[in-house]
Amino acid sequence: MAEVEVTQKPVQEMVENGIQFPNEYIWKDANYGVIDAFAPLAEIPVIDIARLNNVEELDKLRSALTSWGCFQAINHGIEFSLLEKIREVGRQFFHLPMMEKQKYAREAGKIDGYGNDMILFENQTLDWFDRLMLLVHPENERKLKFWPENPQSFRAILFEYATRIEQIEEQLLKSMARSLNLEEDCFLKQCGQLKRLAAQFNYYPPCPRPDCVLGLKPHADATTVTILLQDEEVEGLQVMKDDKWFRVPIVPGALLINVGDQIEIMSNGIFKSPVHRALTNSKKERKTLAMFCASEVGKEIEPVGKLINDNRPRLYKAVRDYHETFIFSYQQGKRAIDAVKM
Numbered sequence: 264m265a266e267v268e269v270t271q272k273p274v275q276e277m278v279e280n281g282i283q284f285p286n287e288y289i290w291k292d293a294n295y296g297v298i299d300a301f302a303p304l305a306e307i308p309v310i311d312i313a314r315l316n317n318v319e320e321l322d323k324l325r326s327a328l329t330s331w332g333c334f335q336a337i338n339h340g341i342e343f344s345l346l347e348k349i350r351e352v353g354r355q356f357f358h359l360p361m362m363e364k365q366k367y368a369r370e371a372g373k374i375d376g377y378g379n380d381m382i383l384f385e386n387q388t389l390d391w392f393d394r395l396m397l398l399v400h401p402e403n404e405r406k407l408k409f410w411p412e413n414p415q416s417f418r419a420i421l422f423e424y425a426t427r428i429e430q431i432e433e434q435l436l437k438s439m440a441r442s443l444n445l446e447e448d449c450f451l452k453q454c455g456q457l458k459r460l461a462a463q464f465n466y467y468p469p470c471p472r473p474d475c476v477l478g479l480k481p482h483a484d485a486t487t488v489t490i491l492l493q494d495e496e497v498e499g500l501q502v503m504k505d506d507k508w509f510r511v512p513i514v515p516g517a518l519l520i521n522v523g524d525q526i527e528i529m530s531n532g533i534f535k536s537p538v539h540r541a542l543t544n545s546k547k548e549r550k551t552l553a554m555f556c557a558s559e560v561g562k563e564i565e566p567v568g569k570l571i572n573d574n575r576p577r578l579y580k581a582v583r584d585y586h587e588t589f590i591f592s593y594q595q596g597k598r599a600i601d602a603v604k605m
């Protein structure tokens with residue numbers, strides 16, 4: 264990546280030291296409407312993962328993914344105590360002294376580690392959040408030096424959580440295929456042997472100007488699916504539907520499943536990868552954990568042949584290394600998926 268050096272300070276450090284934040288954080292793009300903390304609450308479908316063998320639940324899944332592109336998953340099999348543990352180790356990490364966190368600092372041009380997104384362009388609007396990004400799979404690319412040993416249980420808990428997330432991912436991709444009357448492994452096969460899983464712990468410090476600064480710019484994810492553990496009490500995520508913004512409610516114990524661009528491509532646009540953004544607030548920190556599931560790097564993905572017909576022409580080209588296309592588009596405020604349309 265063409266990043267020369269890591270220049271951005273952790274947002275948390277600016278806040279703790281009372282530093283006046285630079286103008287780069289001010290959100291100016293008029294394309295996605297204004298920042299509105301009082302947008303209506305989204306009626307995002309709630310889906311019982313344990314009942315996906317049932318036709319009714321499968322129909323609900325298809326309907327959720329063709330309309331919102333996301334749903335709240337309940338009965339997903341991860342017990343509440345594990346959700347609490349993974350939240351707790353994330354919280355403890357972000358509350359370590361800055362010097363301690365900096366031991367895991369991201370390196371220039373790389374993705375893993377503690378810090379912020381890469382700055383690739385002049386005038387890039389910066390996001391009001393810090394993050395700890397850790398690639399979990401494929402295993403031979405894992406960089407354990409970025410995995411905190413403080414708190415001591417961090418690694419073991421993340422391993423356990425990631426294993427459970429992968430089971431959910433597999434079940435979801437199969438159910439999505441079945442809901443479209445496709446062979447159940449048709450999406451999974453496209454993902455390849457070395458499909459990827461990355462954990463991103465997001466930390467949004469309180470922000471003095473929530474009216475004009477975003478935690479995360481509007482974007483859709485580059486994934487097959489993203490499995491998001493929301494903050495247990497602080498709202499902030501908004502999702503766009505029919506060009507309007509909606510607040511995503513917190514459902515205790517649920518995981519928010521977001522379709523990413525890769526499934527939108529494979530499903531020939533039937534399943535929607537929703538644009539979403541994170542707002543900030545002036546009072547409370549907010550913490551979320553996004554588990555990004557994606558196909559093997561270098562493996563071509565494309566719309567499933569059975570989903571292309573006279574009524575539904577092919578919408579997307581075959582694409583390799585979608586992630587690269589994605590980062591550049593995202594930081595320019597564009598949607599990457601537009602670049603692979605026919």
Ligand SMILES: O=C(O)CCC(=O)C(=O)O
Pocket residue numbers: 463465479484491499500539540541551553
């Ligand atoms: O923190 C959130 O609520 C959203 C996170 C997100 O969209 C992402 O990490 O891609």
Ligand SMILES: [Fe+2]
Pocket residue numbers: 482483484489539
């Ligand atoms: Fe996202």
